[in-house]
Amino acid sequence: MAIEVFNRYESKYLLTDAQYENFYADLLKYMELDAYNKKHEFYSISNLYFDTPQDSLIRASLSKPKYKEKLRLRAYGVPEENAKVYLEIKKKVFGLVNKRRTALKLDEAYEFVHTGQAPDLADYMNEQVLEEIKYFLRLYDLEPKVYLAYERKALFDKTSRDLRITFDTNIRSRRYDLKLEQGDYGEPLVNDGRWLMEVKAEKTVPMWLSQLLSEHGLYRTGFSKYGNEYRRLVRTTNLNYQTERPLVPGTDFNPSIEQEQLIRERESVIYA
Numbered sequence: 001m002a003i004e005v006f007n008r009y010e011s012k013y014l015l016t017d018a019q020y021e022n023f024y025a026d027l028l029k030y031m032e033l034d035a036y037n038k039k040h041e042f043y044s045i046s047n048l049y050f051d052t053p054q055d056s057l058i059r060a061s062l063s064k065p066k067y068k069e070k071l072r073l074r075a076y077g078v079p080e081e082n083a084k085v086y087l088e089i090k091k092k093v094f095g096l097v098n099k100r101r102t103a104l105k106l107d108e109a110y111e112f113v114h115t116g117q118a119p120d121l122a123d124y125m126n127e128q129v130l131e132e133i134k135y136f137l138r139l140y141d142l143e144p145k146v147y148l149a150y151e152r153k154a155l156f157d158k159t160s161r162d163l164r165i166t167f168d169t170n171i172r173s174r175r176y177d178l179k180l181e182q183g184d185y186g187e188p189l190v191n192d193g194r195w196l197m198e199v200k201a202e203k204t205v206p207m208w209l210s211q212l213l214s215e216h217g218l219y220r221t222g223f224s225k226y227g228n229e230y231r232r233l234v235r236t237t238n239l240n241y242q243t244e245r246p247l248v249p250g251t252d253f254n255p256s257i258e259q260e261q262l263i264r265e266r267e268s269v270i271y272a
Helices: 017-027 056-062 106-115 127-139 207-215 225-236 257-267
Strands: 005-015 031-033 043-051 067-076 084-093 096-105 143-157 163-174 195-201
Touching: 005 017, 017 163, 017 195, 017 207, 043 056, 056 067, 056 225, 067 106, 067 127, 084 106, 084 127, 096 106, 096 127, 106 127, 143 225, 163 225
Parallel strands: none
Antiparallel strands: 005 096, 005 195, 031 143, 043 067, 043 143, 067 084, 084 096, 143 163, 163 195
């Protein structure tokens, strides 16, 4: 669970309980549970997503741009005061997902995002990722926006670690008490209790998996946890952001002039 840098393609599927049970049973012919799930049925993941006061990052993401990025703070379970957590940038460029993260202590992570000043380097940190996050924080005026948590079951291909499939259930969110240590409570994001399956592959998926997906009638969805939470927020509130500058064509994102220049530069780069 502590991979810090990787590139991969991700496909998402929404499954009913019956679909999950049947598909999972067939997957076990080719895949095995990760080390933690061999001892525990699920592990709990807690996330705190950061965005601008105008929700610019998620609004831009929902416009389906060629390049999008977000910053989140992740913990496994409910962290204690000095627990290690992960501050990570997740980017998507032409369908390729790039995730880069560094371990931090909880208070270090909060202070880093709040001030934009990286903590003193320690042996558990990734220096390169710290610099990238510091650059990201120069681009955007960020604040904690939403808490998202869920239980996860993860599997790896028995013959290769290039393929990973995860199943998330009990997805819940809140826009209050925006601290990871406050607890993992929230309102259900998927009311019918469906499972979100994510297929994560560094290359193309194997033929056996394509056949299984077809046999079970499973089709890709564009489900995004943060995106769907934001859509629900818009449906239940009257969000109406006034803008002083023209919006980026094809989006409702309203960056500053400096941000526009930096974003154009970043769109041409895929981090190794």
